[in-house]
Amino acid sequence: MTKVLLTEVALRDGSHVVAHQFTKEQVRYVTEMLSKANVPFIEVTHGDGLGGSSLQYGFSKVHDIELVEEAAKVAGDSKVSVLLIPGIGTISQLKDAHAAGARMVRVATHVTEADVSKQHIETARNMGMETIGFLMMSHSAPPEKVLEQALLMESYGAHAVYVTDSAGAMLPSDVRDRISLLRKNLKIDIGFHAHNNLSLAVANSLVAIEEGATRIDGSICCLGAGAGNTQTEVLVAVLERMGIETGVDLYPMLDLAEYVRNDILPHPQDITTGSLVMGYAGVYSSFLRHANVAAEKVGVDARDILVELGKLNVVGGQEDMILEVASEIAREKVGKI
Numbered sequence: 001m002t003k004v005l006l007t008e009v010a011l012r013d014g015s016h017v018v019a020h021q022f023t024k025e026q027v028r029y030v031t032e033m034l035s036k037a038n039v040p041f042i043e044v045t046h047g048d049g050l051g052g053s054s055l056q057y058g059f060s061k062v063h064d065i066e067l068v069e070e071a072a073k074v075a076g077d078s079k080v081s082v083l084l085i086p087g088i089g090t091i092s093q094l095k096d097a098h099a100a101g102a103r104m105v106r107v108a109t110h111v112t113e114a115d116v117s118k119q120h121i122e123t124a125r126n127m128g129m130e131t132i133g134f135l136m137m138s139h140s141a142p143p144e145k146v147l148e149q150a151l152l153m154e155s156y157g158a159h160a161v162y163v164t165d166s167a168g169a170m171l172p173s174d175v176r177d178r179i180s181l182l183r184k185n186l187k188i189d190i191g192f193h194a195h196n197n198l199s200l201a202v203a204n205s206l207v208a209i210e211e212g213a214t215r216i217d218g219s220i221c222c223l224g225a226g227a228g229n230t231q232t233e234v235l236v237a238v239l240e241r242m243g244i245e246t247g248v249d250l251y252p253m254l255d256l257a258e259y260v261r262n263d264i265l266p267h268p269q270d271i272t273t274g275s276l277v278m279g280y281a282g283v284y285s286s287f288l289r290h291a292n293v294a295a296e297k298v299g300v301d302a303r304d305i306l307v308e309l310g311k312l313n314v315v316g317g318q319e320d321m322i323l324e325v326a327s328e329i330a331r332e333k334v335g336k337i
Protein backbone atom coordinates (compact mmCIF):
# COMPACT_ATOMS: atom_id res chain seq x y z
CA MET A 1 0.00 0.00 0.00
CA THR A 2 1.29 3.51 -0.88
CA LYS A 3 2.26 5.81 1.91
CA VAL A 4 -0.21 8.58 2.75
CA LEU A 5 1.43 12.01 3.02
CA LEU A 6 -0.13 14.28 5.63
CA THR A 7 -0.22 18.05 5.44
CA GLU A 8 -0.91 19.76 8.75
CA VAL A 9 -2.99 22.88 8.10
CA ALA A 10 -3.64 24.18 11.64
CA LEU A 11 -1.17 27.05 11.20
CA ARG A 12 -3.05 28.17 8.09
CA ASP A 13 -6.69 26.95 8.18
CA GLY A 14 -6.61 27.43 11.99
CA SER A 15 -5.68 31.05 11.46
CA HIS A 16 -9.41 31.67 10.78
CA VAL A 17 -10.22 30.34 14.27
CA VAL A 18 -7.91 32.79 16.03
CA ALA A 19 -8.89 35.72 13.78
CA HIS A 20 -5.40 35.53 12.21
CA GLN A 21 -3.67 36.39 15.49
CA PHE A 22 -1.04 33.61 15.59
CA THR A 23 2.15 34.74 17.30
CA LYS A 24 5.68 33.86 16.24
CA GLU A 25 6.09 31.82 19.43
CA GLN A 26 2.98 29.72 18.69
CA VAL A 27 4.05 29.09 15.11
CA ARG A 28 7.56 28.14 16.17
CA TYR A 29 6.41 25.78 18.92
CA VAL A 30 3.74 24.03 16.83
CA THR A 31 6.09 23.64 13.86
CA GLU A 32 8.86 22.24 16.03
CA MET A 33 6.50 19.66 17.55
CA LEU A 34 5.07 18.69 14.16
CA SER A 35 8.55 18.26 12.79
CA LYS A 36 9.50 16.07 15.77
CA ALA A 37 6.43 13.94 14.99
CA ASN A 38 7.64 13.62 11.35
CA VAL A 39 4.72 15.41 9.72
CA PRO A 40 6.01 15.87 6.16
CA PHE A 41 4.24 19.14 5.25
CA ILE A 42 3.30 22.06 7.52
CA GLU A 43 1.24 24.88 6.07
CA VAL A 44 1.81 28.35 7.49
CA THR A 45 -0.03 31.37 6.09
CA HIS A 46 -2.91 33.73 6.83
CA GLY A 47 -6.15 31.69 6.68
CA ASP A 48 -6.86 33.07 3.20
CA GLY A 49 -3.33 32.49 2.05
CA LEU A 50 -0.46 34.80 1.20
CA GLY A 51 -1.62 38.40 1.09
CA GLY A 52 -4.81 37.53 2.98
CA SER A 53 -4.07 40.04 5.73
CA SER A 54 -6.49 42.84 4.79
CA LEU A 55 -9.67 44.63 5.80
CA GLN A 56 -11.68 42.15 3.69
CA TYR A 57 -10.31 38.99 5.35
CA GLY A 58 -8.96 40.25 8.67
CA PHE A 59 -5.52 41.57 9.50
CA SER A 60 -2.81 39.18 10.75
CA LYS A 61 -0.98 39.89 13.98
CA VAL A 62 2.31 38.88 12.36
CA HIS A 63 3.04 39.14 8.64
CA ASP A 64 2.85 35.86 6.67
CA ILE A 65 6.42 35.96 5.54
CA GLU A 66 7.73 36.43 9.08
CA LEU A 67 5.68 33.43 10.21
CA VAL A 68 7.03 31.31 7.34
CA GLU A 69 10.55 32.38 8.30
CA GLU A 70 9.92 31.44 11.92
CA ALA A 71 8.52 28.02 10.95
CA ALA A 72 11.34 27.31 8.52
CA LYS A 73 13.93 27.81 11.29
CA VAL A 74 12.60 24.80 13.21
CA ALA A 75 10.95 22.69 10.47
CA GLY A 76 13.87 20.26 10.19
CA ASP A 77 13.04 17.61 7.58
CA SER A 78 9.43 18.80 7.27
CA LYS A 79 8.60 21.13 4.40
CA VAL A 80 6.92 24.44 5.12
CA SER A 81 4.02 25.06 2.78
CA VAL A 82 2.09 28.21 1.89
CA LEU A 83 -1.36 28.66 0.41
CA LEU A 84 -1.76 31.06 -2.48
CA ILE A 85 -5.08 32.15 -3.97
CA PRO A 86 -4.33 33.97 -7.24
CA GLY A 87 -5.90 37.41 -6.95
CA ILE A 88 -5.38 37.57 -3.19
CA GLY A 89 -1.70 36.56 -3.15
CA THR A 90 0.83 37.50 -5.82
CA ILE A 91 3.80 35.84 -7.47
CA SER A 92 6.04 38.37 -5.78
CA GLN A 93 4.71 37.24 -2.38
CA LEU A 94 5.32 33.63 -3.43
CA LYS A 95 8.94 34.51 -4.17
CA ASP A 96 9.24 36.18 -0.75
CA ALA A 97 7.75 33.07 0.90
CA HIS A 98 10.24 30.88 -0.96
CA ALA A 99 13.11 33.11 0.15
CA ALA A 100 11.78 32.81 3.72
CA GLY A 101 11.97 29.02 3.51
CA ALA A 102 8.66 27.78 2.01
CA ARG A 103 9.27 24.67 -0.08
CA MET A 104 5.69 23.78 -1.06
CA VAL A 105 2.83 25.90 -2.37
CA ARG A 106 -0.83 25.07 -2.77
CA VAL A 107 -2.33 27.20 -5.48
CA ALA A 108 -6.01 27.43 -4.59
CA THR A 109 -8.84 28.40 -6.91
CA HIS A 110 -12.60 28.03 -6.88
CA VAL A 111 -13.40 24.61 -8.34
CA THR A 112 -14.51 26.07 -11.69
CA GLU A 113 -11.63 28.54 -12.06
CA ALA A 114 -8.46 26.46 -12.33
CA ASP A 115 -7.38 28.48 -15.38
CA VAL A 116 -6.30 31.37 -13.13
CA SER A 117 -3.65 29.12 -11.54
CA LYS A 118 -1.53 28.59 -14.66
CA GLN A 119 1.03 31.31 -14.12
CA HIS A 120 1.36 30.60 -10.40
CA ILE A 121 1.79 26.85 -10.86
CA GLU A 122 4.34 27.33 -13.63
CA THR A 123 6.32 29.87 -11.59
CA ALA A 124 6.33 27.65 -8.50
CA ARG A 125 7.55 24.69 -10.55
CA ASN A 126 10.31 26.81 -12.07
CA MET A 127 11.36 27.82 -8.55
CA GLY A 128 11.70 24.13 -7.67
CA MET A 129 8.81 24.13 -5.20
CA GLU A 130 6.53 21.19 -4.56
CA THR A 131 3.46 22.53 -6.34
CA ILE A 132 -0.10 21.52 -5.58
CA GLY A 133 -3.41 22.55 -7.14
CA PHE A 134 -6.22 23.03 -4.62
CA LEU A 135 -9.79 23.04 -5.97
CA MET A 136 -11.92 24.78 -3.37
CA MET A 137 -15.66 24.16 -2.89
CA SER A 138 -15.36 20.88 -4.81
CA HIS A 139 -18.79 19.78 -3.53
CA SER A 140 -20.41 22.46 -5.67
CA ALA A 141 -19.37 21.05 -9.06
CA PRO A 142 -20.18 17.66 -10.57
CA PRO A 143 -17.34 15.10 -10.69
CA GLU A 144 -16.80 15.63 -14.44
CA LYS A 145 -16.26 19.36 -13.87
CA VAL A 146 -13.83 18.68 -11.02
CA LEU A 147 -11.93 16.34 -13.34
CA GLU A 148 -11.81 18.91 -16.15
CA GLN A 149 -10.35 21.49 -13.78
CA ALA A 150 -7.90 19.04 -12.19
CA LEU A 151 -6.64 18.12 -15.66
CA LEU A 152 -5.94 21.80 -16.29
CA MET A 153 -3.84 22.02 -13.13
CA GLU A 154 -2.02 18.84 -14.12
CA SER A 155 -1.30 20.32 -17.55
CA TYR A 156 0.20 23.46 -15.90
CA GLY A 157 2.67 21.25 -14.03
CA ALA A 158 1.08 20.58 -10.61
CA HIS A 159 2.59 17.62 -8.76
CA ALA A 160 -0.78 16.87 -7.18
CA VAL A 161 -4.36 18.13 -7.17
CA TYR A 162 -6.61 18.34 -4.14
CA VAL A 163 -10.34 17.84 -3.95
CA THR A 164 -11.15 20.44 -1.30
CA ASP A 165 -14.35 20.18 0.70
CA SER A 166 -14.24 23.81 1.85
CA ALA A 167 -17.80 23.74 3.17
CA GLY A 168 -17.57 20.36 4.89
CA ALA A 169 -20.64 19.51 2.83
CA MET A 170 -19.55 16.33 1.09
CA LEU A 171 -21.13 13.00 1.83
CA PRO A 172 -18.94 9.89 1.51
CA SER A 173 -20.48 9.16 -1.92
CA ASP A 174 -19.53 12.67 -3.12
CA VAL A 175 -15.92 12.02 -2.13
CA ARG A 176 -15.92 8.57 -3.72
CA ASP A 177 -17.33 9.86 -7.03
CA ARG A 178 -14.83 12.69 -7.34
CA ILE A 179 -11.66 10.96 -6.15
CA SER A 180 -12.27 7.77 -8.14
CA LEU A 181 -12.86 9.73 -11.35
CA LEU A 182 -9.70 11.78 -10.81
CA ARG A 183 -7.67 8.65 -9.98
CA LYS A 184 -8.75 7.02 -13.25
CA ASN A 185 -7.80 10.04 -15.34
CA LEU A 186 -4.84 11.85 -13.74
CA LYS A 187 -1.21 10.77 -13.66
CA ILE A 188 -0.29 12.91 -10.66
CA ASP A 189 -1.06 12.47 -6.94
CA ILE A 190 -4.52 13.25 -5.62
CA GLY A 191 -5.21 14.87 -2.27
CA PHE A 192 -8.25 15.50 -0.10
CA HIS A 193 -8.95 18.36 2.32
CA ALA A 194 -12.00 18.05 4.56
CA HIS A 195 -13.94 20.15 7.04
CA ASN A 196 -15.70 18.39 9.87
CA ASN A 197 -18.94 20.38 9.75
CA LEU A 198 -21.07 17.25 9.33
CA SER A 199 -18.78 15.09 11.48
CA LEU A 200 -17.61 13.24 8.36
CA ALA A 201 -14.03 14.46 7.98
CA VAL A 202 -12.21 11.31 9.14
CA ALA A 203 -14.69 9.00 7.38
CA ASN A 204 -14.47 11.03 4.15
CA SER A 205 -10.67 11.05 4.34
CA LEU A 206 -10.71 7.25 4.60
CA VAL A 207 -12.99 7.03 1.55
CA ALA A 208 -10.60 9.32 -0.33
CA ILE A 209 -7.67 7.05 0.56
CA GLU A 210 -9.69 3.98 -0.44
CA GLU A 211 -10.27 5.58 -3.85
CA GLY A 212 -6.59 6.41 -4.38
CA ALA A 213 -5.86 9.74 -2.67
CA THR A 214 -2.34 9.70 -1.23
CA ARG A 215 -2.24 13.17 0.30
CA ILE A 216 -4.56 14.10 3.14
CA ASP A 217 -4.88 17.32 5.14
CA GLY A 218 -5.53 17.45 8.83
CA SER A 219 -5.64 20.01 11.59
CA ILE A 220 -4.45 19.09 15.02
CA CYS A 221 -7.24 19.21 17.58
CA CYS A 222 -9.47 20.36 14.68
CA LEU A 223 -7.78 23.77 14.64
CA GLY A 224 -9.33 24.81 11.33
CA ALA A 225 -12.23 26.89 10.02
CA GLY A 226 -15.79 25.84 10.82
CA ALA A 227 -15.68 22.65 12.90
CA GLY A 228 -12.06 22.22 11.85
CA ASN A 229 -10.56 19.75 9.40
CA THR A 230 -9.87 16.05 9.66
CA GLN A 231 -8.47 15.83 13.21
CA THR A 232 -4.86 14.96 12.46
CA GLU A 233 -4.04 12.99 15.59
CA VAL A 234 -7.23 10.93 15.19
CA LEU A 235 -6.41 10.21 11.55
CA VAL A 236 -2.87 9.18 12.50
CA ALA A 237 -4.23 6.71 15.07
CA VAL A 238 -6.88 5.31 12.72
CA LEU A 239 -4.47 4.90 9.80
CA GLU A 240 -1.97 3.16 12.08
CA ARG A 241 -4.72 0.75 13.17
CA MET A 242 -5.53 0.13 9.51
CA GLY A 243 -1.88 -0.57 8.67
CA ILE A 244 -1.64 2.49 6.40
CA GLU A 245 1.74 4.15 6.71
CA THR A 246 2.04 7.91 7.34
CA GLY A 247 5.43 8.00 9.05
CA VAL A 248 3.90 10.28 11.73
CA ASP A 249 4.39 9.45 15.43
CA LEU A 250 1.17 9.42 17.41
CA TYR A 251 2.33 10.37 20.93
CA PRO A 252 4.01 13.69 20.06
CA MET A 253 0.84 14.53 18.10
CA LEU A 254 -1.27 13.80 21.19
CA ASP A 255 0.99 16.04 23.29
CA LEU A 256 0.71 18.81 20.72
CA ALA A 257 -3.08 18.42 20.61
CA GLU A 258 -3.14 19.11 24.38
CA TYR A 259 -1.13 22.29 23.85
CA VAL A 260 -3.49 23.43 21.09
CA ARG A 261 -6.54 22.61 23.23
CA ASN A 262 -5.25 24.46 26.29
CA ASP A 263 -3.18 27.29 24.84
CA ILE A 264 -4.51 28.19 21.39
CA LEU A 265 -8.16 27.31 20.86
CA PRO A 266 -10.39 30.18 22.02
CA HIS A 267 -13.21 27.65 22.63
CA PRO A 268 -13.58 23.86 22.34
CA GLN A 269 -13.70 22.99 18.66
CA ASP A 270 -16.96 21.08 18.49
CA ILE A 271 -19.71 21.00 15.88
CA THR A 272 -21.69 24.09 16.71
CA THR A 273 -24.99 25.05 15.16
CA GLY A 274 -23.11 27.44 12.87
CA SER A 275 -20.61 24.90 11.58
CA LEU A 276 -23.28 22.23 11.15
CA VAL A 277 -25.42 24.63 9.11
CA MET A 278 -22.40 25.43 6.91
CA GLY A 279 -22.00 21.77 6.04
CA TYR A 280 -25.75 21.40 5.59
CA ALA A 281 -26.07 24.48 3.37
CA GLY A 282 -22.73 24.11 1.56
CA VAL A 283 -21.11 27.33 2.73
CA TYR A 284 -17.40 28.10 2.76
CA SER A 285 -16.13 27.23 6.28
CA SER A 286 -14.20 30.45 6.83
CA PHE A 287 -17.49 32.41 6.51
CA LEU A 288 -18.64 31.31 9.98
CA ARG A 289 -16.91 34.03 11.98
CA HIS A 290 -18.01 36.71 9.48
CA ALA A 291 -21.63 35.43 9.56
CA ASN A 292 -21.67 35.51 13.37
CA VAL A 293 -20.34 39.08 13.37
CA ALA A 294 -22.92 40.15 10.73
CA ALA A 295 -25.76 38.42 12.63
CA GLU A 296 -24.84 40.28 15.80
CA LYS A 297 -24.51 43.58 13.97
CA VAL A 298 -27.88 43.59 12.22
CA GLY A 299 -29.81 41.42 14.66
CA VAL A 300 -30.68 38.39 12.52
CA ASP A 301 -30.16 34.66 12.93
CA ALA A 302 -26.70 33.54 11.67
CA ARG A 303 -28.33 30.32 10.41
CA ASP A 304 -30.54 32.31 8.04
CA ILE A 305 -27.48 34.14 6.70
CA LEU A 306 -25.61 30.88 6.10
CA VAL A 307 -28.53 29.16 4.38
CA GLU A 308 -29.00 32.18 2.10
CA LEU A 309 -25.26 32.28 1.29
CA GLY A 310 -25.48 28.59 0.35
CA LYS A 311 -28.44 29.27 -1.98
CA LEU A 312 -26.52 32.11 -3.62
CA ASN A 313 -23.43 29.90 -4.11
CA VAL A 314 -21.25 32.61 -2.64
CA VAL A 315 -17.58 31.70 -3.02
CA GLY A 316 -14.38 32.53 -1.15
CA GLY A 317 -13.39 36.13 -1.82
CA GLN A 318 -17.00 37.34 -1.61
CA GLU A 319 -16.87 37.95 2.16
CA ASP A 320 -18.34 41.43 1.59
CA MET A 321 -21.60 39.72 0.52
CA ILE A 322 -22.13 38.37 4.05
CA LEU A 323 -23.13 41.69 5.57
CA GLU A 324 -25.23 42.49 2.48
CA VAL A 325 -27.13 39.23 2.82
CA ALA A 326 -27.60 39.82 6.56
CA SER A 327 -28.94 43.33 5.92
CA GLU A 328 -31.32 42.01 3.24
CA ILE A 329 -32.69 39.42 5.68
CA ALA A 330 -33.13 42.15 8.30
CA ARG A 331 -35.00 44.36 5.76
CA GLU A 332 -37.32 41.48 4.86
CA LYS A 333 -37.96 40.83 8.54
CA VAL A 334 -38.93 44.44 9.13
CA GLY A 335 -41.16 44.36 6.01
CA LYS A 336 -43.07 41.41 7.44
CA ILE A 337 -43.90 43.13 10.74
Ligand SMILES: C[C@H](O)CC(=O)C(=O)O
Pocket: 013, 047, 048, 049, 108, 136, 137, 164, 165, 166, 167, 193, 225, 285, 286, 316
Ligand atom coordinates in the same frame (compact mmCIF):
# COMPACT_ATOMS: atom_id res chain seq x y z
C1 LIG B 1 -8.88 29.98 1.77
C2 LIG B 1 -9.57 28.74 2.30
O1 LIG B 1 -9.70 28.80 3.69
C3 LIG B 1 -8.86 27.50 1.78
C4 LIG B 1 -9.37 26.26 2.42
O2 LIG B 1 -8.77 25.75 3.35
C5 LIG B 1 -10.63 25.67 1.98
O3 LIG B 1 -11.16 26.07 0.94
O4 LIG B 1 -11.10 24.77 2.68
Ligand SMILES: [Mn+2]
Pocket: 013, 166, 193, 194, 195, 224, 225, 285
Ligand atom coordinates in the same frame (compact mmCIF):
# COMPACT_ATOMS: atom_id res chain seq x y z
MN1 LIG C 1 -10.01 24.52 4.61
